[in-house]
Structure formats: C-alpha cells, structure tokens
Amino acid sequence: MTDNPGSLGRPKARTRWLPLWTALPLCALAGALAGGAYGKLKAPEYTATSYVVAVPTEKADPATALGFAQAYGRVATQLAVLGNAQVQAGVPVAELRRSVRAATSPDAPMVAVSATSHRAARAASIANAVSRALTIDANRTQDNTHVQLLQFSRATTPAAPSSASPRLTTLVGASAGGLLGGLGLLARPRRRVPAAADGAPVSVPGPAPAADLKR
Numbered sequence: 001m002t003d004n005p006g007s008l009g010r011p012k013a014r015t016r017w018l019p020l021w022t023a024l025p026l027c028a029l030a031g032a033l034a035g036g037a038y039g040k041l042k043a044p045e046y047t048a049t050s051y052v053v054a055v056p057t058e059k060a061d062p063a064t065a066l067g068f069a070q071a072y073g074r075v076a077t078q079l080a081v082l083g084n085a086q087v088q089a090g091v092p093v094a095e096l097r098r099s100v101r102a103a104t105s106p107d108a109p110m111v112a113v114s115a116t117s118h119r120a121a122r123a124a125s126i127a128n129a130v131s132r133a134l135t136i137d138a139n140r141t142q143d144n145t146h147v148q149l150l151q152f153s154r155a156t157t158p159a160a161p162s163s164a165s166p167r168l169t170t171l172v173g174a175s176a177g178g179l180l181g182g183l184g185l186l187a188r189p190r191r192r193v194p195a196a197a198d199g200a201p202v203s204v205p206g207p208a209p210a211a212d213l214k215r
Helices: 021-040 062-075 079-089 093-099 122-138 166-187
Strands: 048-058 100-104 110-117 147-153
Touching: 021 166, 048 062, 048 122, 062 093, 062 100, 062 110, 062 147, 079 122, 079 166, 093 100, 093 122, 093 166, 100 122, 110 122, 122 147
Parallel strands: none
Antiparallel strands: 048 110, 048 147, 100 110
C-alpha cells in the first residue's frame, strides 16, 4: 500500500481546543439563558395577606391571648378551616391547601394568613375567606378559651407579582451556571507526570549553571 504523493511534506492537521477557562463564561451564559427563559415562560404569582388578632376577654390576660394566637396559626391551614372557607373563596380545598400559609409572631397575638395565586384578585379573596373561616371557628369556643379572634386587616389585591422577575431569574441562572462550570474545572482529571521505566518521575533538565557556561 503506497502513500499518497500529494500528502508528502504536508503537516498533519491538529485540532485546536478552546482554553479550559472558557467553560466558565459559557456555562454562565447557558445558565443566564435558561434562567431568563424560565422567568419569561412561568406565569407570575401574586400573594395577598390578611391579619387576625387574638383579644383576651375580662377573664383572660394578654399572655393567654398570645398562646391561643400561636394555636390558631397552626390550625389555620387545617382541613376544618379550609373546608369552611372553600365556599366563600370559590376554589376547592386542594387548591387552598397548596396556596394558603399562616404565620405567627412570638411577641404579638396576631396571625397572618397569606394566599398565593396566579390571579391577584383570587389571592386576596382566598386570604380573606380563610381568615374569616378561622375567626368564626375560633369564636365558637370563646366561652371556654376567654379569647376572641378579630379581623385586624383585610387582604387587598396585590399590585405586583410576588414571584421572581425574569431579570432576577437570569442573574440566578448565570450564577448557577458559572458555579457549575467552576466545579467542573476543579473536578476534571489532572494530567499525570510521565514516569521512567523504573517508575520514577522523569526529570526535565533545567538551565545550566552560570559556572558551567564560563568553561
């Protein structure tokens, strides 16, 4: 088998690879594109919050009201309260359980009922319906607890979404992409030092000493 005469003296083509550090900006760019697309395609979410306050009667003290406020915050998302709120909210209990959250304060006898929805008006309607159902349910036992639950502030229709904006998701995606690219560079296999036949590392001769050059 004879060689091609035209290939004699022609240097072999070498594949040029990009430097390893270019993985960082490329991964950051890919993460930014993915984060921006997620922020654009995902439907915005709105959050509305309603507040109720526990007030002690003549037979109770503020400490008792504070303790019952903590308890009411735990039962606000239970099925008994959500079942009564679904009629006024106009949504099934399953959606209420996904969208409603309750929070309390260790210093104030207040319960914050928050609802999240893709529609701003529905978020406010759900929060008000759950807080009203919680108030009615708690006041049924007022003669025993000596604590009355009152609505402190109604939820209003939010003017802006509470979900992350496309700009924020783009920044988060770029940061995550750059981080993954950096971890990939750190975890890449290292080049091994060539070894001699006896297993010892090959020593690369360095520059000759100045004294040897003068001889």
